[in-house]
Amino acid sequence: ADDPVKIALVHGLSGSTFEAFSKQSHTGFKLGLEYATDGTMKINGRDIEIIEKDTQFKPDVARAVLAEAYGDDDVLIAVGGTSSGVTKGMLPIAEEYERILLVEPAVADSLTGPDSNRYVFKTSRNSSMDMQAQALALKPGPDLHVATLAEDYAFGKDGIAAFKKALEGSGATIVAEEYVPLKTTDFTAAAERMFAALKDKEGRKVILIYVAGGGDPMGKIKAMQPERFDIEISTGGHILPVLPTYKRVPGMEGAIYYYFENPDNPINDWLVAEHQKRFGSPPDFFTAGGMAAGLAVAKALQSTDDWDTESLIETMQGMSWDTPKGQMTFRPEDHQALQSMYHFKIKVDDSVDWAIPELVREIKPDEMEIPVGRNNQE
Amino acid sequence: MNSITSAFERYGGINLLPVLLALIAFLLIGSPSTWVTLTVAGLAMGMMIFLMASGLSLVFGLMDVLNFGHSAFISFGAFIAASVLAALTAWVAADSVILNLLALLLAIAAAALFGLIAGWAFEKVIIKPVYRDHLRQILITMGALIVAEQIILAIWGGSPISVPRPHFLSGSLIIGDVSIELYRLFAFVLGLIAYVSLYVILNRTRVGLLVRAGVENREMVEALGFRIDRLFVGVFVLGSALAAIGGAMWAGYETLITAAIGSEMMIIVFIVIIIGGLGSIEGSLLGAIMVGLMGNYVAFLAPKMALASNMILMMAILLWRPYGLRPAVK
Amino acid sequence: MSDIAIDTNANAARGRTGRLVVYAIIGAIGICLFLAPFLFPDVRSQEVAARICIFIVLVASYDLLIGYTGIVSFAHTMFFGLGAYGTAIALKLMGPGWDAILLGGALGLVVSLILAALVGLLSLRVKAIFFAMVTLAAASVMAVMASQFSDFTGGEDGIIYKVPKLFSPATKLLTDEDGKVLRIFGAKANGKMAAYYFVFFGSLILYFIMLRIVASPLGTVLEAIRENEMRAEALGYRVVLYRTAIFCIAALIAAGAGILRAVWLKYTGPETSLSFAIMIDILLMVVIGGMGTMTGAIIGATLMSLAQFYLKDLMQLASEATAGIPLLPELLAPDRWLLWLGVLFILLVYFFPAGIVGTLSRKGGHP
């Protein structure tokens, strides 16, 4: 009888190859609502209407369409966006319109940092989680020597900083930090420098790769046969399309955000089965992330009768809910969702197109010390 | 001073620049094995860039057409090669060099064939109305580039696609502490073949002359009895096929490709043809090798400078020779 | 000779109707922009209108270079960015005040002027393609610097900041009896409206300055330089000085547009003010509108911005309307809007070879 409640999905749907990620996120979000409402798409008797907005991966467009969603379409909650820069531009709009913005799948830590505000919640992981989990997966000890490779900009540097912080006190040493320009395609020189730094060290020698873009540094460095100096490669897990390139590094260990066989819970089982049924393929990073966001919205709406922003914020602060990745919790201070990561080891199975990041163990949220970006309580 | 320059000229002049660069790098790097690794890698990288750049240099230098859509041919070449290789997975992964090679050559041939056909259509529809008008060329080729990228997105989707590398080309040749990627060796050989064939076509026939004359004064070339439009199509098609082959090789090198693969290479391609001088494939080769070597040496010696190194190289060369190293046209 | 005379008249008449059409379009756009907050009170239209105002200035200032003088520069976004970042950083560091806008904006303008003069004097005497490359290099160095000094610039993510209270949406310009924001034809007389008129009149002033410049003797000298540099020199014009001067003027105006942009968006990042994509947008707008015509900037910027914001919606409608027909709906799928934008460019080149204004008024641009 009531008007439907509107939710906007504000992502980049055109203009960048990342549009595929946005689409995964949309699929996941809808599956999440479907799961939470048993397919009725109604909460407390009200229909849920989803509005899709395209940021075109441009911050100015993103701000315009988000403002439009809040101002003209009168949505209750907006979810987005895909790239960190664009999402950062969206944060103040939420504050201006005093509506909730649920960040998914953009990763940057700064999205819950000082520039953020109390209307922003974030279900996606952040870089600190990636790097802390990665550090834990290396089982650091005094005999560990690491050379790091990252891209030379804020994202890369922050990641390595988080990694170093996670190693603190473990006795492990960083012997070299290499930063290459964004979009580098040839890693020969960086590899030579890291080989030189590592090869005469005693103990475990690891090259840690933290490169977000393409360029396949792992494959290229592996092709230079680091094993002749007993050097291992370690890098975080990746989305399915990239996993075939991991076939070249069987036995490699690292941490991954999501791989459909790793989490063991009913929601994930449902997701994998449904996704396989509907799309003929297993779900990937951003489907899982989108679903987590959908479930968060559903839980928040189901938990209060009074659907205004203030009571929603109150409900969501500290809220725990179940997702394909197990239970997540919005940390009250900065509204970042704390969540598990997965320690994996690469297994190559010729009958599977990609390399399998086989689960070693789940890294629980409380094992990681994710820095608090800001305090919304104050 | 004069005797130095004249000796320099006698032993090959600007062709010696890469050698000079390598010598300086040798002194700075110190470790011979590292130097060899970097040099070989740089040379091969240069050859792959050459493949992508030479087509644009021909089209830009000889026909005076600014084709921003060039990168679309690189991207299409990459994706077509990737699809062919994916379809021939069995051959690619087989332990037989012949099957490997066959799969690879088929992939490259498919890319080249596409370049020929699409280049022909592109010239007819897109380029023909805008000869001699740089700004409209920018607009229309930019439009075509958008369309082409969208088509790639529509066909292959937005997620990255992984390109299987033939078994015999994976891994490296290890000699002492030197490691030489096999794929790079192959790229080097293919680049060399392309260079020699182009050299013969352009220097043993009047094609190059005619096209250059046609750019300056189309009417006069026609009044001399040549169909300049057909000639232009020919050159354009050749340029597109080269770009597609370059894209195919690049796809194999990158192993993971997205629709942006071509446009990401465009800046470096432009730098190479400007360093080399417009319209000359000798120049493109020289420029590509300089850029390839410089990139690796600087990345090793002063990683902070790596990004700026190409730009600095370009500025330095342009200050020294405002038309590039070996321009075919001034 | 008599035939020629008659034909010339007919031609002139045709050109005249074309020009009338152009002026009618310009007039309509001008009125729409002036009354935008009342005619189109929805949020997105406001954004689009402000963007159009700013881009008209940016595009027209670029046209001073490329269309009027024949200078191809790829550094225009660098100056745009300097204006925007100057203002943005000052607002961030000093807090939301007019002093910050004045100081930051002035800093952006001064740095732009110095850089433009340096680049111009050092390299405007060389070949066009070389100059284009120098500017490309300069622009990419600037982009790298913006990314490296992320403490100030926010790196890839950019910076967000607040602007003076007057421009905040919560500010009530006029109130009704209940103390609520007064609505005029559905438009709220709030700070947003103030911000819009700040942008609108700022752009208008800059645009009028440019109109004066192109109509002035200086403007005619620029055209002469474009047509035949060597001959202009032989007539006694110092070509390098003129080129440098116009390069500086264009840079200042672009920086001015950057200030407006920074104030309006309350966010400044590489994607909104420094990226090569914006450079391409500017180039396309100039060519679509018609080079060497100040009115072309208005039409080009408007058309392109509307396409970027609304083509997608239009296709949504088209796709739904053609739902039954095979194939068409897929081709018209909204996510493929860029494809149609590309097709639009191609068609524009076919049917408006001298840009829209140039072709309509038959004042062909130079080949």
Place this chain on the structure above:
Amino acid sequence: MTSASLRTEDLTIRFGGHAAVNMVTCAFKAGELTVIVGPNGAGKTTYFNLISGQLKPSSGRIFKGDDDITALSASARAKSGIGRAFQLTNLFPQLSVLENVRLAVQAQHGLGPVIFRSARSFANLRDEAYAYLEATRLQAAAALPVTALPHGDQRKLEIALLLALKPDIFMFDEPTAGMSVDEAPVILELIEEIRKDTGKTILLVEHKMDVVRSLADRIIVLHNGELVADGMPDEVIALPLVRDIYLGMPAEDAA
């Protein structure tokens, strides 16, 4: 020497090894019309280019009156009163005929850098420009773009531009080349007109011997970049060397 309004001293320019103008020392007086002849490629146009500043000499100096102008740029020389018309037509192709001349008038008035006044408000410039079109009988073509002019009219426009600069030193490079017999006299009359003003110096490159004879006060001959003869018209034309290298026939037949 102060009576010379223009003087070159050992003026030389080399392209590669080839000296296109070689040690040319020559003075030109106000009120005098000097015709420069010489075979094709002798260096006449190059000599002009050196004087007007389009080329920089390899060595030697150029004086205008008593001032050494060797280091001045082309634009500065134009401002100082050295004006020239080009051999190969060199105009602003897309601008109208009137606009071409107006630019020259504007340069002459030094109004280029004016920014905040409409160019149209300078009606005097326009009127003046129009007067030069009338002088060269181009008024009918005033509104046409230069590209639509037939060759002969473009040559006339070239001269209109030169007139508009009001120089003290006029340099014409084959002004009547390609002009039909009924048009050429218009140009010649214009040159005669200028000559009446005794303050002006005129340098003229011309191949048509009838024109040379009827106009010249003095003829100088360039050959392979060198000054090989200088004197009164009849004397010079009678020189065997000149007949040999330039006219290619007995002087009496030259007409």
Place this chain on the structure above:
Amino acid sequence: MTSPILELDGVSTDIAQYHILHDISLTVPEGGVHVLLGRNGAGKTTTLRTIMGLWQARAGVIRFRGDDIAALHTSDIARKGIAFVPENMGIFGGLTVEENMRLATHDGSFDRDRLARIYALFPALETFWTKSAWSLSGGQKQMLAIARAIIEKRDLILIDEPTKGLAPAIILSMVDAFREIARETTILLVEQNFLFAKSLGQTVAVIDDGRIAHTGTMAELVEDTALQTRLLSLSLDAHQ
């Protein structure tokens, strides 16, 4: 005389929206030099360009050896054996003199005898053989343009004002050279230099304001000074 090599019948040409040529009819007999005269802007250049297919005739027939060539592509017209020396010379400045010449040959190789004769006629070309064409002097460019048209035997050469900018000695030697060329080739010459035209021409046509104003033999015109005055305003210039 034998049958005409070139015939224009009722040719009208427009450039953009201007009507330039009106109903031009003209016959060029085989062999010899035939002259097209007219004042500036009369339409001479336009006539040559129309024959060459560089402007499209709106109406009329252009017959070369009996075949209608009005609709052919310029390059096909050239391949029928017609060479063209345009008014602006059409030099490829970015190429060397040699390359300019090479493009005018059908297979890229030179006939030594002809080349030797061209060198004798225009010695500057030999001197500058390997230099860029843009560095040539005005007259040298003109020489190159003519040399290109005669480097191989053609049936018909259309020449637009070849003597402009050439020194008297060269013009003199060109008279002989053209006579010799005209033995194997027909030349249609547009010329302002009446002296030169007079010493070569066999037939003459005068164009005025885009229309044929007179056709006849050169001898006739030379005799008839009244006609000269009427058509060409020759009396204005006593020297001619």
